[in-house]
Amino acid sequence: MNMNDIIQTIAIYAIPVIFAITLHEAAHGYSAKLLGDDTAYQLGRVTLNPIKHIDPVGTLLIPTALYLATAGSFLFGYAKPVPVRFGNLNHPKRDMIWVALAGPGSNFFQAVLWGIAYILLLGNSVQERFFIEMCQAGILVNVVMFAFNLFPLPPLDGGRIMTGLLPWKWAVPFSRIEPYGFFVVLALVISGLISQYWMFPLMGASYWLIDIILVPLRMIFY
Numbered sequence: 218m219n220m221n222d223i224i225q226t227i228a229i230y231a232i233p234v235i236f237a238i239t240l241h242e243a244a245h246g247y248s249a250k251l252l253g254d255d256t257a258y259q260l261g262r263v264t265l266n267p268i269k270h271i272d273p274v275g276t277l278l279i280p281t282a283l284y285l286a287t288a289g290s291f292l293f294g295y296a297k298p299v300p301v302r303f304g305n306l307n308h309p310k311r312d313m314i315w316v317a318l319a320g321p322g323s324n325f326f327q328a329v330l331w332g333i334a335y336i337l338l339l340g341n342s343v344q345e346r347f348f349i350e351m352c353q354a355g356i357l358v359n360v361v362m363f364a365f366n367l368f369p370l371p372p373l374d375g376g377r378i379m380t381g382l383l384p385w386k387w388a389v390p391f392s393r394i395e396p397y398g399f400f401v402v403l404a405l406v407i408s409g410l411i412s413q414y415w416m417f418p419l420m421g422a423s424y425w426l427i428d429i430i431l432v433p434l435r436m437i438f439y
Contacts, residue, residue, distance in 0.1 A: 228347075229347065229350050229351050229354050230351075230354045230358065232351065232355075233331065233351065233354045233355035233358045233359070234358055235267045236327060236355075237324055237327060237355075237358050237359050237362050238267065238270055238271070238276065238296045238362075239265055239266075239267040239270050240265070240323045240324075240327060241296070241320040241321075241323050241324055241362060241366075242262065242270040242296055242297070242298075242299045242320065243262070243263055243264060243265060243270070243299075243323075244319040244320050244322065244323035245257065245299040245301065245316055245317075245319050245320045246258060246262045246263040246299045246301075247263050247319070248315055248316045248318075248319035249299070249301045249306065249316045250263060252306045252307055252308075252312040252315060252316060253305055253306045253307040253312070254301055254302050254303070254305035254306050255305075256300050256301060256302050256305065257299045257300055257301060260300060262299050262300070269297075270296050270297055270299075271296065271297065272295060272296055272297040275294050275295035275296065275297075276294055276295065276296050276297075279294050279295075280294035298372070301313075301316055303316075310381050310385075310388070311381060313377055313378075313380065313381045314377070314378050314381035314382065316377075317374040317375075317377035317378045317381070318374070318378060320366060320374050321362070321363045321366045321367050321374055321375075324359040324360075324362040324363040324366070325359065325360075325363045325423065325427075327355065327359045328355070328356050328359035328360050328363065328423070328427055329427055329430055329431070330355075331352050331353075331355030331356045331359065332352075332356055332427050332430075332431050333431065333434060334352045334355070335349070335352035335353065335356070336431060336434050336435055336438055336439075337434075337438070338352060339438070339439075340437070340438025340439065341438075356424075356427070360420050360423045360424060360427075361416070361420065363419075363423055364415070364416050364419040364420045364423060365411075365416060367419065368402065368411060368415055370394065370398050370401060370402060371391075371392060371394050371395035371398040372395045372398050372399060373398070373402065376391075376394070376395070376398060379391065380392045
């Protein structure tokens, strides 16, 4: 991949990625505030300002370095986590599920919105490649974030959901995985196991559901 292709790809993906990360983290903070914990709100994290959610290393340095080093074949990164004091929630064990779901839920919603934009562009005979590919990138980025964050291992959102669903006698020891969970997840990503057995099946199901949701709009414009 030459430098022109790299610059073009970054330009296409920049806006979808910024929105995907920003709304994901803001959704966690907003849902926590609604359910009794305003920690993130007090710290200014319930905001659409992407600077508040970007981690210089995890959001910028690591993904860029991996993208350049692998010619775009491997990416991994993370945003600055939104602080949530689960003990402040109205019903901590139950509400942590909803707070965790809010992030991936916002990504699925965004994927649908990018799909709507894609259909509207094609339906109105807009052939500008940049905008078409940006919509496709928006769908892909958000489906990837949706599927990846639902992986049931702390500190990912899926791990918090699993902790909330498990009985207390299992939830407590399971939650203790969190300090090591990042390294386990990274190893699974590098090995390809998480892609083969989790990401691809869940992404396929997500695309199928998005297609179903968008059927009425496609019937109007196609």
